[in-house]
Amino acid sequence: xxxxxxIASSGGVASSYESIATVLVGSGGTAAVDFTSIxxxxxxxxxxxxxxxxxxxxxxxxxxxxxxxxTLDTTSTMWGxxxxxxxxxxxxxxxxxxxxxxxxxxxATATASIFGVAVIDLLNYxxxxxxxxxxxxxxxxxNGAGEVRLMSGSYTANTSALNTIRFYSAFANIAEFSSFxxxxxxx
Amino acid sequence: MAAGAxxxxxxxxxxxxxxxxxxxxxxxxxxxxEIVLSCNAASTAYHVFFQCxxxxxxxxxxxxxxxxxxxxxxxxxxxxxxxxxxxxxxxRSGSPTIIRMKVxxxxxxxxxKTILSRSDRASDGTEAIVNLWRGASTAAITSIxxxxxxxxxxxxxxxxxFGITAA
Numbered sequence: 001x002x003x004x005x006x007i008a009s010s011g012g013v014a015s016s017y018e019s020i021a022t023v024l025v026g027s028g029g030t031a032a033v034d035f036t037s038i039x040x041x042x043x044x045x046x047x048x049x050x051x052x053x054x055x056x057x058x059x060x061x062x063x064x065x066x067x068x069x070x071t072l073d074t075t076s077t078m079w080g081x082x083x084x085x086x087x088x089x090x091x092x093x094x095x096x097x098x099x100x101x102x103x104x105x106x107x108a109t110a111t112a113s114i115f116g117v118a119v120i121d122l123l124n125y126x127x128x129x130x131x132x133x134x135x136x137x138x139x140x141x142x143n144g145a146g147e148v149r150l151m152s153g154s155y156t157a158n159t160s161a162l163n164t165i166r167f168y169s170a171f172a173n174i175a176e177f178s179s180f181x182x183x184x185x186x187x
Numbered sequence: 188m189a190a191g192a193x194x195x196x197x198x199x200x201x202x203x204x205x206x207x208x209x210x211x212x213x214x215x216x217x218x219x220x221e222i223v224l225s226c227n228a229a230s231t232a233y234h235v236f237f238q239c240x241x242x243x244x245x246x247x248x249x250x251x252x253x254x255x256x257x258x259x260x261x262x263x264x265x266x267x268x269x270x271x272x273x274x275x276x277x278x279r280s281g282s283p284t285i286i287r288m289k290v291x292x293x294x295x296x297x298x299x300k301t302i303l304s305r306s307d308r309a310s311d312g313t314e315a316i317v318n319l320w321r322g323a324s325t326a327a328i329t330s331i332x333x334x335x336x337x338x339x340x341x342x343x344x345x346x347x348x349f350g351i352t353a354a
Contacts (some may be wrong), residue, residue, distance in 0.1 A: 001311045005284060013305055014209065015192050015193065015194040016192070017192065017193055017194035017351070018192050018193065019193050019351075019352060019353055019354040020354060021354050022307050022353040022354045025341055036198050048218075048289075048291065048351070050292045050295075050298060050301070063273060077332075083252065083259070084252065084261075084264075085250060085251060085252025085260070085261025085262075085315075086250070086261055086340050087250045087251075087261055087262060087263025088261060088262075088263075089260070089261055090252055090253075090254075090259035090261045098235075111208065113297070113298050113299050113325050114301070114321070115292075115299070115301060116299070116301065116317060117289075117291040117301045117302075117303055117327060118215060118293075118301065119289055119291075120302075122262055127238075132278070135291070137303050137305065138303075139248050139250065139301075139315070139317030140301060140319075141248050141263070141317050141318065141319035142248075142319070143303065143319060143321060144246040144248070144264045144265050145250075145263075146248065146249070146250030146263055146317055146319070147250060147317075148250050148251065148252045148261075148315050148316060148317040149252070150252070150315055154269075175234070177295075177297045177298055179292060179295075179353070181218065181219075181351075181353035181354070182354075183193070183194075183351070
């Protein structure tokens with residue numbers, strides 16, 4: 001039923017956006033969240049994240065590595081650029097490392113139950129002819145401080161299809177109640 | 188491995204006349220919501236805010252990153268009585284302002300709710316906003332009221348709600 005100014009349910013239809021797998025972090029946290037043996041049946045992947053780190057800080061960057069052929073690549077250089085706002089100024093920067101930072105979340109000294117969030121797109125992940133490009137919208141607000149970021153990253157070690165993704169903190173664990181949901185988008 | 192299709196259209200609304208608010212209150216059974224607004228204004232510009240579960244307390248805060256065609260900037264506010272969806276991309280007459288809300292993990296009962304959004308108006312600006320709602324508890328979001336400030340949602344404003352279910 002639709003009332004003036006009120007939207008009600010109208011049911012749903014099938015889409016080309018499919019849930020692949022979800023990791024909900026349990027008690028004690030975890031050192032890493034892995035997606036392995038990712039189906040190659042999609043054109044793009046999207047990962048929707050609600051996350052908090054156990055690092056002894058107010059916030060922490062969650063790092064991502066990827067792999068091909070069933071092996072996580074821990075040595076190749078990945079690039080990342082960001083545009084970030086902290087509530088006072090907008091800044092831009094970049095980093096290159098053996099990982100890419102696409103997720104900014106709250107950490108152990110932030111108010112309890114406040115998590116950071118991110119939506120990451122991995123474009124043409126199943127292509128065997130292209131280097132891989134990622135992008136994310138990520139942020140947290142702690143009622144007194146916050147960050148929101150637009151980020152991009154790349155994996156250029158080879159053009160093989162990605163089938164492995166890892167998320168982890170450089171300083172601590174991923175906290176309990178964090179969730180990582182992997183979706184596939186068909187062309 | 189895949190759990191099947193999701194990103195389900197839940198509802199679609201087109202304002203038949205000027206509206207002081209638009210209420211979304213029927214979206215149970217999903218993990219995340221994607222809410223897409225195309226906001227029209229008559230003659231007076233306005234900004235778009237929201238409240239969850241009818242909470243009018245000072246439980247909202249937000250951080251904004253945006254640009255107006257000349258400079259990039261960032262601003263924020265704490266302990267507000269509503270969340271904010273536009274700052275650089277005000278709704279004005281002419282081209283609509285497009286807002287896309289990502290209401291993350293809205294149904295869980297263990298975390299405060301954080302909402303990402305992007306707002307764009309080609310002739311004004313573009314922005315990304317992160318909103319936090321700290322209700323009386325970590326309760327699930329069961330309703331969202333979209334509120335213009337400064338004028339009404341004009342005729343033709345549309346709101347489309349999609350639900351995403353994790354495996």
